[in-house]
Structures are given as structure tokens and as C-alpha cells.
Amino acid sequence: MTRQTRTGPLETADRVIGFPLSRIEGPLKVTGTAPYAAEHQSADMLHGFVALATIASGRIARIDTADAAAFPGVVKIYTHDNRPRTAWWDSAWKDEVALPGHPFRPLENDRVLFDGQPVAFVVANTFEAARDAAALIRITYEADQPKTSIEVESEKSYVPKEKRSGIAPPPSPRGNADEAFAAAPFKLSSNYTLEGEHHNPMELFATTVLYEGEGRLTIHDKTQGSQNSQGYVCGIFELKPENVRVFNTYVGGAFGSGLRPKHQLFLATMAALDLKQSVQLELSRREMFYLTWRPATVQTVKMAADDNGKLTAILHHAVQATSLYEDYQEVVVNWSGLLYRCDNVKLTYELAEMTVSTPGDMRAPGAATGVFALESAIDELSYQVGLDPLDMRVRNFVHVDQNQDLQLTSKALHACYRQGAERFGWEKRLHAPRSMHDGPDLVGWGMATGVWEAQLTEATARARLSADGSVTVSAAASDIGTGTMTILAQIGAEAFGVDAEHVTVRIGDSQLPKTSVEGGSWTAASTGSAVAAAATAVRQTLLDAAKDMDASPFGKDVTVEQTAIRDGRLVLEINDQVGVALTDILASKNLTFIEEEAKVAPDAQQAKKFVSYTHAAHFVEVMIDEELGVIRVTRVVTAVAAGRILNPKTARSQILGGVVMGIGMALHEEGMIDHRTGRIMNHNLAEYHVPAHADIHDIEVIFVEEHDDKASPIGVKGLGEIGIVGIAAAVANAIYHATGTRVRHLPITIDKVFYAKEAAE
Amino acid sequence: MRQFSYLRPTGISDAVAALAAEPTAQLLAGGTNLVDLMKYDVAQPSAVIDINGLPLKEIETLEDGAYRIGALTTNSQVAYDAGIARDVPLLSSAILAGASPQLRNAATSGGNLSQRTRCYYFYDPSTPCNKREPGSGCSAIGGVNRIHAILGASDACIATHPSDMCVALAALNATVEVTGPTGARTIPFLDFHRLPGDHPERDNTLQTGEIVTGIRVEGGRFAAHHSYLKLRDRLSYAFALVSVAAALDLDGDTILDARVALGGVAHKPWRDPLAEAELSGQPATRDTFEAFASRLLSGAKGQGHNDFKIPMAKKAIVRALMQAASGRPQVQSEKRVREGESL
């Protein structure tokens, strides 16, 4: 493996950025030496266990903790009867990404709002004692009728009164969609259903609170934002930020589940402050099913086209589940107004209140759901018109965002279509459903487009260059398994002309410079740009110092961009004979290091004209046993346009993961609720299915060239979510092509294809 | 989890005595099922009798070509045993269709027989369940019952037995060897598991203090014409929605003897010996198999979510028999379902 060690201005680089560097924390993770939130220890640590509600709606009539309290090793049991006082106002409970409504307050009162709600918290000397004692708590409930069926509750849907911050409500209608729909020669009106999906990253939610005395706490939390957790506990427990330091150095996957603080953070902190002792609480796998989930959704898409396959009307309506106490919202329908050209569009989005825990963001929240319906519908319509599904999409290509009437910073989607189709062999496709075979199997080729926002959020970062040439970059950002640490090292390495190995990356610490939670695929663009800016600031300071030196080789007009750092010297980019050793520059100012902080923020002026999205084209092959209905996804080609690729290896892994998760969305994932009781019944990984190895075959990822100098200062758009958007539709479309059966209800389990086929015969 | 005492006997008689003395004790073999159930607070044994020290880890070849499989042999050991793979390939194949390599390395033959149902409600102690708590009711009837029984269920319980291995053993007319306080006895495989009736809390016919010591299975007979076909919600690592163990003894195209056991459809591996007997003398054709499948499923009853299992089981039976007849058994590492046509 050879690595370039030269450097220069970022834009001209073919250097450390762009290198397929393996994850720098990888060895720690695979050897089990990267400590996760539940792996921090202290001598006097207490352990917690949560007792969960076994009804979905109602109240606790009686809670008897006597036997549990008498269990050896139990220190204290908290219920709504004895919970310590906390902040009163909702505002104190609102985290950075809080929703309209009343944030959930664990153990607040006797009300049960959802299945699996925490109703008691046992703290003991050992985890086992806490768990075993929890089994001895006896609770009597008065249960109410639960409301957990989206089909039923969507009858009483409503437009959320208050909009969720950062989530665009549907745009106002344009043209006259109803009229255009009525007049069109080709049209369809279809309903799509998504069952709830549940987050199950490898690492469970966990918090270790180390009690440092006098109200000072060090907290290791499973979260996507250490500063968000810090703000949350400071608000609720009225603590000073300087007394609370939160780490999330290593995160074992999160996918959006860790955007908002979870009740284990509250409970562990509450107990630590109350007992003045360190407390650890790791939730169980089962509890993952009651925390944060992709909401069950029903959608209707009405779509019409003219004789040439040009879209003349799109009406997309979605109703999503939310809880009794918060109005969760995501962008589900807006994609239907911006992915294709269409002048008559009506998009509507509503919520249905259910006795469930508040849903949350799950990889490409909203888009994964809405684009499934949109991309299924356009596929369906293409058969009506008699067009190849890819041709149908190309004919309706649009270069602007019609929803907001804005220019796009870039959209290399044509290249995705072209390169993806070519690699997949799309031209060999026979159009008619059930026309392709392989032995006893029906073969189906389906495709879909994906789209996700490319966002930049406010981010601050620090860079330090030491006399020995070593570099440290830091920001509060989180690496939730995406490779953030690695790309920040590469950005630092590039800026300072060192190998990424010599760059220390410090993230996952609330004391570091401010960033947002890691989510929305914005971290690489935002924190990455902040690190690049901080590095440039350091190099400016360095150059200024060098210019101040006696007999400086740098003239007054030399700019940072004209310089480079090579082999421990600041030199001219065009002639590295001209330069000064870093040690000499620092010595001239009596410094051992130079450190600067920089901040990036969205450009408000630019936002008036431009908006930025990532795009993808997915091509999927399925093979289905004609008689038995066994479905295999045998091939996926995904072509992605996401601006600049900082690290092809971590980038590819993000897309692979998104595609696998999309296959799970298409075929497997489903929370099974007993609507009589409102309880989730398959709350374990034996019965809640995600793809196994056998379900995953060839996945090929292509990154198409996309130059974008507006999406973010470093040209990056982000990759965390785009891989999943559209996959479920591509799979469903392939299944239709193979079988002639259109399944509009996810997940597409064997019986849905099987049964429908039986019925059709 | 509750507190329990832990014993580790080294002889069969000690283990039997310990189990007989404490009826609320449970045996621990590979632990892949029992420990899960204890963690979920479903199993609450007063004592755990760890039998891993017992001398039951061998696979013996008997004089008549049969095999005796010790109760503590692991699922992997049995599946990959050269003799079993050659002479009883249906058993190897069924085992390899189940669980994951890690689980199969830990799970034992005796434990596999006595594993409990995967009914969602059985696994959740906060719900009524007659099997877990007799008399409390059956939540699965009218509830979430995608994985439940279509045959032989009762008003008290509609659970299925989840094993793959047992489906093959049922087809092969294996016998279960047990030792109890009054000595050793053998139980024909079809009599080992029970239908739920009014006592779904009892999965099998073991009596207090009895331990499974081994399984006897004949070899050779169906090696040429067999297949284990498992249909499930993903291509690996999921319990069967429907599985079929098919074994044929053919003379040319004529069926001499046929055995078909179904998994995932009943409280025990499902067989219909009368229907099988009528296959003798018939041609091994799709028509024959389709008629047989319809007959096997004639008493089937869906519970709502699992109605699809009825047509699915019919088709799976036909395909498995076609695979068996043509000598092209399903290979578990192959995810494409093999055709049944002769080469």
C-alpha cells in the first residue's frame, strides 16, 4: 500500500483524500478493545435494569416492589411514586432534535402510553441482581383499548399543527393535479402500506454515568451526539454544562436510533445523582423494539401520464403513525414533487395518533418510505404506457427542484442511469412480466431511482499542528460506524501533508468544538468542511509566522493556496526548494504548536437559489421459484451520484449497508403487533427478520463522477442514507417483472407473492 | 431469570436421580434453548442439571447398519458424520437446514428433541399461554399466528414444534432411547412428541425423571431417494414455515415405500402413515404426489395469518417428493430450490 504524502490546496488534490483507507479504529473494534458505552467500568459501579409495561395503553393501578426491594444486592427501585424531582417545563426536556409535543418523561406518572414503556427502574450491585429483582416486581394495570393499527387509525388522520424543525412540510399544490389526472389517458391510483420497522444496531442503548463527586458527571452514552445528551441531562437535572462531560467515542451502529436521547440516559443519570454513585444501564435487545422505529405508513399515489409517457399529474398522500405525546414527522411525499418533471402536483402528509412509542428517524427517514410508493407507481405506470421503466424515468428527468423552484447544485443522475444500466446489462431485458426465466425460476429485472437531501449543518472544528509535524483534528462529531474518524484523518492529512496515520482524530466528546448530532448524512460535508477550514486557518497562521521571520523566503503576496507542507517544511507549491522548517517557524514565535478553530454554516444567500440532493439508480435482479414462491435477490447494481468521494472504501460500505437494509425493508422487516393488546410480539432477532448472509448475493456499487462546488466547501454530499432510498421499490418492481404480481405492502413475504399468484390463477 | 441450584452429575443414574428428586429441575445440554428461556423468565427451573459430563457423546454403528446417536452429540457432529451423511443423508440435510453454524455447534441431539415452541406468546411471560401457564388461555388464537399450526391443533394451543432434525427422524421411524427411575425404555419417534389436546404444557411423552440417552435410526434404506425441503421467511437462519422430509424406496418408477413428515405445521412432526401406505405400488409421478399432498392436508385449518401454509405445504410436499424421486435432494447450502425432474 503506497500513500502519497504531498499536499496542497484541497481542490487540486489527488492525495490522501480519495484513498481507500481502512477505518482507522477498525483494529480496535475487531479486537474488542474499543470501549463502547456499556464497557466503561468503575470500582463502585451500580447496575440498572428496567421493568417494562406489559400493556400498550392505560394506567398502573398498583405497583408492588416489596419482594424486589428485598432481593439481595438491590440498592433502590424507582417508580413513578418515588422518582426524584426533575425540571417541570417541557422546554427543559427538549433535546436538539425534539419534536412538537411533550417529550417522554420516564416514570413521570401512572399513565402507560405504549407497550414496553419503562415503569420501574431497579438499581443493584450487579446486573444480574437488578435483572432478577425486576422479575419480582408485581404490577396491576387498568388497560384501555390500544390503538395500533395504521389501517384503522389512519381514518382519523390530521395535519400536524406544529411542524417539526428541519422537516419541510409538503409544498403547496402546483397546477391542477385533480383535473390533469382526470383527463389523462394513462393513470393509476394505488395504495401502499409499510409495517413498522425497528432499529437493531449491534450496540444496544447504554449509558455509564461515572459519578465524580459534587454533582460532576462523566457520561459514556450510546448516542449520535454527545453534546445533545449533555444538553438534555443539564436541562432536566439543572446541571451546569461544565460539570457534565459526555463521551460517545465509539458507537456500534445507530442509523438514526441515537439522534434523540433515550430513557436509559435519563434513568442512569437520575440514579447516579440520587445515589451519588456511578450507575450503568444497558438496555436489552427486546427494548430496542419499544424505542424508536420507522413508523407504519399508508400511502396513496395517483399518477398520470400522456401518450408519450410524460407525467401529467402526481397526487401523493401519506399517513404515518405517531405517538399520543409527540408529533413525529418526516419528509415522505415531497420527493414525488421533485424527482421528475411534472406540472400538476398535489402532496399531502398527515399523522395518525396511536398507542405506540414516538417513532424516530431510521436511515433515510421519510425518503425510504415515500420513494417506495413513488418508484413503485412510476414503474406500474410505465407498463401501462408501454415504456421500459428506465426510459419512463429518463423521459421525465428534471434539472430543477419544482417544489421550491430552486436550481440544483448538481444532479449526475443521468450518469447513474447510464452506468448502472450498462453494468447491469439492462438492455437485454425483455419487457413483458413473466417473460424471463432461468430453469425453474422466474427472473425479474426491476429498477428505481433514489434521492436524498445533501445538507450542510453548522459545525465547528479545531486543528493543531505541532512542532514535530504531528496533527490533531477535533470536533464533537460522532462516528456511528460510518468512517467519520477515518475521513477526518484523511482531510487533516491532506491539509498538512502528512500520512493519515500521523493525524490524531478526537471526536465523540461534548467538550470538543460544537457540531450537530450525526445524522441526515451531513457529517462528512459539515464536520469535514470545518476540519478543512480549521486546517487552512492553521496554515494561514503558519504562513504569517513564516513571513515574519528574518530572511523569510515567502513574499508578502504568497497565499496559503500557493504553499504546501512537505517533509516537515512549509514550501511553495510550485517549487518545494523554497521553504522553511516547521520547527523553525514555531520557534520563531516561541510556540510548540499552532491551533485554530473554524466554523462552517449553510450559505443563506446560496440557499435562495440552490438546493442540493444526492441521487442513485438501483438495478435489481430477483429469481423466484415459480411454483413455491421462494424469492432470491440475486444481483444489485447501484450507481450513486454524491459529489466528491473522500474514501471509496468507507463510501462503498455505506452504500452496501444501505442496499442490504433496503433488501430487508423489501422482504423481511416487520414489527408484528397484536392489535387486541397493542403489543409487539416478535421482539427478538430470531423472529424479527433482517437479511441473513444467504439473502445477500452480488451487490455492485458505482460512484459516478459528480463535481459540486456548492453542496459543501469540500464538494461532499454525504452517503449514509442514499443507499437505501429506492431499493425496496426496485425489489418490488423486479418481483412484479418476474411474476406479474404487484405487491404494494411491505415487507413482501413469501405468502404475499404466493397468495396473490394463487388468486390470479 | 430466577435463582436456581446447579448440579453437574457424571453418571446417567445420578442425573436421573437428581431429576426424579426435583421435578421442577431441568436438564441443561447445549443450552441454546433453555438458557434463552431462562433469560426471558419463561423457564424457571429450581435446579439446572448440567448433563454435559455424561458419556453420551458418541455416534455408534450398530450391527444391522443402524446408528445410535448419543444424546449429547452436537448437531454439527451428527450432520457431518461421514457414516450418517452417507447412509442417513436426510438426517444430515435436515440438521443443516436449521439454525446457524454456531448454534449447531452447541446444540445437542437430545436438546433438539426437547426444544420448546417458538410461539411469540410462549416466549413472552406477560401474555396468557396455556403451554407456559396451563389454564391461562391461548393468545395465539386470534392473535399473531403466522408461524402456527394448521394440523392437529386444539382449542388450547396452536403451537408448532420448531425442529428440523425431528422432522427427518419422524420420517425415518427413529426410536428414542430413554432412561428413567425405573430403567431404560425406547419410544417410537412418532410417539415421542404429542399433540396439544388439553395439555399443551406437555410437549412429549417423557415421564418424570426420564432422560433421553440416544436416538436410533436405521441407515441405507432411503439414501438414494430423499429430500429435506424447508420454506421460511428468509433464505437461512429462520424457523420453517413449512418443511418436508421425504423418503422413497423405489423400484424403477414404482413406489415401494414412502415416508413424508412435515415440519412447521403441527405440535409435532406430522405424518399420515395410512396415506403413505396407499402410495405403495403407485407410480412416482407428479399426479400421485399431488393427490397425496391434498390428502395429507385435507384436515388442515388456518388461523388467519398462517392460512397460506396450507397451499404452501401442498406444493412443498410435491416438490420434495419430486426431488426425492429424481434423486436430486435439496442441498441446504444451495438457496435455489431444486427442480424435481430427472436429469
Ligand SMILES: Cc1cc2nc3c(=O)[nH]c(=O)nc-3n(C[C@H](O)[C@H](O)[C@H](O)COP(=O)(O)OP(=O)(O)OC[C@H]3O[C@@H](n4cnc5c(N)ncnc54)[C@H](O)[C@@H]3O)c2cc1C
Ligand atoms: C436463533 C435460533 C435459531 C434456531 N433455528 C433453528 C432452526 O431453524 N431449526 C431447528 O431445528 N432449530 C433451531 N434452533 C433451535 C436449536 O436447534 C435448539 O435450541 C437446540 O437444538 C437445542 O439443543 P440444546 O442442546 O442447546 O438444548 P438445551 O437448550 O440445553 O435444552 C433444551 C431442552 O431440552 C431438554 N434436554 C436437553 N437434553 C436432554 C436430554 N438428553 N433428555 C431430555 N431432555 C433434554 C432441556 O432440559 C431443555 O428443556 C434455533 C435456535 C436459536 C436460538
Ligand code: SF4
Ligand atoms: S399457541 Fe400454544 S404456546 Fe402459543 S400461546 Fe397458545 S398455548 Fe401458548
